[in-house]
Amino acid sequence: MRELAGKLLRLDRRVIFVLIALATLIPLLRPIGLPVRISPEVRQVYDYIESLPAGSVFLLSLDFDPASKPELYPMAVALLNHAFKRDLRVIGMTLLVTGTGMAEKVVSGVASEHGKQRGRDYAFLGYSPGGANVIISMGQELATAFPTDHYGERTADLPVLQGVNSLRQVNYVISLAAGTPGVESWYVYGKEKYGFELGGGVTAVIAPGLYPFLDTGQINGLIGGLRGAAEYETLIGMKGKAVAGMDAQSATHFIIIGLILICNLFYFLTRHTTIRSFGSPQDRPGSPREAGR
């Protein structure tokens, strides 16, 4: 048993890569259709958008770049579909320069699917330098932070922005973020001072750090990772890429949980003995040298 444990603990890591690849690929090719349970924090975002009357101002800040696209792009698509379906006035923007092209593509793409006209039904402001300072500037005067939109039109002349002089006139802001500047920046420099309601959509890596803001009511809802995006797609009845990825997500988690359990079991079975395949006590499973392999 210990011999087997030693062999498995020194298993070529590429075997694990193949296992994960298969666990991802098979459900994507042959979906199982596992149910998606809606969490309260995602429902709160949905309910708030549902509660907004037509013509309310909804600002979506796409604070991410292509590196976080698989998680946040489906969220953006779902939220924009919901907002356009509700006939909200949509303002798109980004605080990350490398995300500008992608943000423009998703905003204009979903808008055209709903037959919305740029400038009249929605605006894409693009990128403005300064990170969190842009939020402060928008809180004072929108046209100062963005004198023109992404396409060079004067923001003051856009019909969709009539009556929107600053963040004080925005009804709901959602930041889709993969780090800083992101949801926390929008709260610290925006909501606290200018009083709009704020929700967040984030990558799974930073989601745990935002739950304290959710518990205190500093943000009114949180969409976390691909799972959150899948929940939102289910809520609006538009099953897209996130729902499609959920089976694969579950399968890979199953494999990883299994590997963690097996490794821990074998670690405890072998920790008091030197396995033949390990040269010295420093090479035992769990030792720093072994961990570095």
Added chain:
Amino acid sequence: MTPSVLIGAWVAAGLTLFMFSFLYKDNPFFRFGEHLYVGISMGYTIVRIYYDVMVKSLYTPVAQEGKWWFLIAALLGLLILTRFIPKISWLSRISFAVIVGFGSGVAIPRIISSNILQQVQGTLKPLLGNAGQPLLGMAQFNALLILVGVITVLVYFFFSIEHKGPIKVAARIGIYFLMINFGAGFGYTVMARMSLLIGRFDDLILFASRDFGYASLVLLGLIAFGLFLWERRSSALSDPDQDRRAAGSDPHADG
């Protein structure tokens, strides 16, 4: 399908497979993809900054709207570049002083308010209960759990007194809370990484279809063949050295 979409699909599928080839081992395909990514993202950033910052936020306001005071900010920006000229590098301190002063002035009060005061308030408020809510509900239990977690973790990081007796017990409980936090963080990180993998696989499956000329499958075959040739060449190059060492004629060998 337009040719640009087709070319884009082949490039995207190829570069994704180049990056995945690292899972086998470090190889020229991966290094090519890596360098291309760094170069392209830097080039894209420079172009966007030129239009969004230099043109939109500096040239247009100054040249067309007469907002000459924007030049002060531009000057402060230029002063940072004096770091590259040792004789006048001290000038950059003026800009850094403005950045640090402004940044601290803006950030400190807001951070204290939102990340400390409101968090403390949010931690304690549910315990005080609201009118109409049961005194011992699930919300109160959760609030109590959070409070115990906050206090015990703070005790764990309080090093001014020796951790023994009740302090040791509290610190130990704090460690358990930290471990649960790390576990949750790790779980979410795994989920995030798997999501990225799913995103790429999703595209690869799409590009493997007939519409895209079976791009993923063709490129996978080509890359696998390329890796095979590269391995053969690498082993052929390393073989003479091994032969010399085996025969004891290696000039670097001991003796």
